[in-house]
Amino acid sequence: METLAERLASSERIVFLTGAGVSVPSGIxxxxxxxxxxxxxxxxxxxxxxxxxxxxxxxxxxxxxxxxxYPDAEPNAIHEKMAEIERRAGKKVTVVTQNIDALHAKAGSRNVVEFHGSLxxxxxxxxxxxxxxxxxxxxxxxxxxxxxxxxxxVLYEENLPEVAINGALAAITEADLIVIVGTSFKVSPFCNLTDYRKSGSTVFAVNQELLRLPFQYTMIQDDAVSIFKEL
Known part of the structure; x- marks a missing residue:
C-alpha cells in the first residue's frame, strides 16, 4: 500500500479501471x-x-x-479518494468504469469513461x-x-460505443500508472485495455480476489475500501 501511495503521488497520468466491487460497499x-x-x-x-x-x-x-x-446509493471511500486524487495539482486522472451507477461522477470525478454506459x-x-x-x-x-x-x-448483443473505447484507449496509452480496482478483470474487452499500456507504465491491482494477469503488476489482495481510506 505504501508503494501504491508513492506511485499515486509521483505519477502525473493515472487511470483507474473499476468494476462492480467498487460499488458493492455503496449497497449496489x-x-x-x-x-x-x-x-x-x-x-x-x-x-x-x-x-x-x-x-x-x-x-x-x-x-x-x-x-x-439504486438512486439513493452514495459514493464510498473508493469513489471519493479517486475524485480527491484527480483534484490534486499536476494530475491527469481518468476513471474507466464498468459500472453503470454514475457514482464516480456523483463523487466528483470529472474524467469518467463509462465503458458500459449509465442507467x-x-x-x-x-x-x-x-x-x-x-x-x-x-x-x-x-x-x-x-x-x-x-x-x-450496453446490453448483451450490443456493441460498445466508439466514444467509450476511444476514451479508454486514449487514457490507457498515456498513463504512467494504472490501478485496477474491484473487478475480476476477466470480461472482454475491458480486460484487454491493459494490452495498450505504454512501455514503462506501472500496474497495480486492488481486489479481494487474487488476479492473475499475464504481465508484471503489483497485487494488493485486500478490501479496497480499507486500502483507499488509508491512501
Missing part, C-alpha cells in the same frame, strides 16, 4: 457473486439483452426497474428525446410520443 450488488444480481435467476443475460428489450420490453423494463436502480441517461427509442431517469422509473412509455424509453447502457 454485483452480478455473479453469491449474493449478486444473477443469483437464482434463470437466464439473467437474456433479461439484459437487446433481444429482450425489442421482443419483450415489459419484461426487460420490470427487471431493470426493480433490480438495477441515469435514458432516451426514447422512437423520437430520440433524452428522458430523466426519474421519469423512466415511473414508466418506460414516453409521454410525448408513446415510444419505449431505454437506459443508455
Amino acid at each position: 450488488p454485483d452480478y455473479r457473486s453469491k449474493n449478486g444480481l444473477y443469483t437464482g435467476r434463470e437466464n439473467p443475460e437474456y433479461l439484459l439483452s437487446a433481444t429482450c428489450l425489442q421482443n419483450e420490453p415489459d419484461k426487460f423494463y420490470a427487471f431493470v426497474r426493480d433490480n438495477m436502480y 441515469y441517461r435514458c432516451h426514447c427509442q422512437k423520437c430520440g428525446m433524452m428522458v430523466h431517469s426519474e421519469q423512466y422509473l415511473e414508466s418506460d412509455k414516453h409521454e410525448n410520443c408513446g415510444g419505449i424509453i431505454r437506459p443508455e447502457v
